[in-house]
Amino acid sequence: MNHKQLKYFLALADTLHFSRASERCFVSPPTLSRQIKQLEEEVGAPLFLRDNRTVELTQQGKAFVHYAQATLASWRQFKSECVDDDKPLTGELSLFCSVTATYSFIYDLFSKFRHLYPQVELNLITGDPAHSIAEVASGKEDVAVAVKPKHLPNGIEYLPIGRSRLVFIGPTMDCPLKSIIDEYSHSEMPWQRLSFIMPEQGVLKDRIDNFCKKHNFVPKVYAHVSGHEAMVALASLGFGIACVPEIVISQSPFKNQVQLLQLRSDEIEIGLVTKNKRLYDPVVKALWDTAKGLFTL
Structure with a gap:
């Protein structure tokens, strides 16, 4: 298996819909289906139950979600430790936010970040802001825009932006x-x-x-x-x-x-959230520092 297949698997596990998952991964539904089938063959067990109408995770699939998330997180951490300070910053970062936040906050942030670090791949996922902290805490996304709660969960870093x-x-x-x-x-x-x-x-x-x-x-x-x-x-x-x-x-x-x-x-106060340990990743830290310079409350 490869890291791309793990990303495909997590996209399908999140959406439980081949068309939506393929759009998120920028591949065709047949390509996604073929990659998932290859992954299941290598794992030796079905990860999804699917018919013409529904897609569901099997028990093995639910367990594999944690493996895929941990594997990709470890890979990102290893890549960050291999960064050469003399070379341009490279890598990828995912950010979860509402549609409104893409207009009001993230457009300016991504514009500034792209200017500073043009070789970093940025992935934007939109959804209900009530899920923002959970998306980060679960390891699905690197950073999210969230309404500041009364109490932040342990291990979550917060940066006010508006x-x-x-x-x-x-x-x-x-x-x-x-x-x-x-x-x-x-x-x-x-x-x-x-x-x-x-x-x-x-x-x-x-x-x-x-x-x-x-x-x-x-x-x-x-x-x-x-x-x-x-x-x-x-x-x-x-x-x-x-x-x-x-x-x-x-x-x-x-x-x-x-x-x-x-x-x-x-x-309400709105801010960026990420796991504390993700700030050791140079890409996440670079976005965080860019936001600090851009948003001052």
């Missing part, structure tokens, strides 16, 4: 929800009458739960949604109000279809 207010938003289109909002626009909102678009998990969900407890009501939840951008979309359609970072609104294609409600909530 702040954003939390704001409640509702629709601008005519609908029953907007009628209620307009009726109470100059007074306390009847929160118990409003439907909520809630995040599935993470710091933002904790903040909203605390807000509901403070105002002594149980929210009427229309939907639990993964990702801030999707929350804005549903709020713009009048399915419920949502509480999201203001920076998400400024970057959203639906910003003209939502209104900020009278109430303003507190701020």
